[in-house]
Amino acid sequence: MNRSSSDKAFQKMRVAKLPATDRSLPIALTRAREKVMLPIRQMLAASGITEQQWRILRVLYEQGPLELTPLAEQACLLMPSLTRIVQSMAQKGLVTRATREDDRRRQTVDITTEGRTIIEENQEEAAAIAKRFELLLGKQQFETLLVTLKQLDKL
Amino acid sequence: MNRSSSDKAFQKMRVAKLPATDRSLPIALTRAREKVMLPIRQMLAASGITEQQWRILRVLYEQGPLELTPLAEQACLLMPSLTRIVQSMAQKGLVTRATREDDRRRQTVDITTEGRTIIEENQEEAAAIAKRFELLLGKQQFETLLVTLKQLDKL
DNA sequence: AGATATTATTTAATATGTTAAATAATACCC
């Protein structure tokens, strides 16, 4: 069953199903995400945190103390990842954890002053980066993109 | 410097810069990517390969033998990841590697018959999944999304 | 109350992501 790439007849027989990788939604999403993340990662490197840690800080900064499960949902992380990341962030003093007394299965996580400082140090540049993408696509297309992505998320 | 969340005045003073995490492009991209990947990952689990390995197989199936650098570009992987993944795929007999004799720095990777079999086994279902998202968004919005994502990639 | 089910989180194991440094082969330059 040696199938040379010059065997056109065979190729034709059962192709035309998958979209070319160029037009693959997963790949397109992966590439776009990569490009958007790049400047953010560079910015955060100076503060010694990762993009995941940045998301956690942002969510807590914005919404206040949260339990792990909703925090995972908001920060777009799986629980096993969150467990470890929060552990290391607590070590570094960026967040605190507390077992809820009314249900000792639950942990409440909060941002510390040190964590807030990191947000505030990077806030303007992060906003500038976000703005740059908005300008680049145009307000209209940028809005459409956010709406479409949210639509995909709601499946 | 204890800053309670009820300190509205302070909040107002220096907020209004970062978009709410709801409207963050990186987060929206991450979530959408996750939702799109989910059914693909489930499908591939049955064949015992990951989504990255699937991308590598698809690129090679579509384009024939490639060197590592363009393969990384096409499959949307960083070189260190690709190195390891190709090693394990070669072990499993899904791809072969050959050092180019005219430049022994370069490796050429090719898909094997076994690798092709995996593509062919999953081809229809993968196409159906892709079609599902296209129908879900509508042809128009789906096209716009692909165009916008490609635009982001070209930075 | 005691057995069982459910829920929240953690561990474990393996795979990949990310950055920096190391290797190794080729190209370049005087």
Next chain:
DNA sequence: GGGTATTATTTAACATATTAAATAATATCT
């Protein structure tokens, strides 16, 4: 031609992703 820069790939070290199983506390049911 030998020293140096470049290029392609690999290693190393650490962080995260993914799935499955384990823990541990609470809820439920009889």
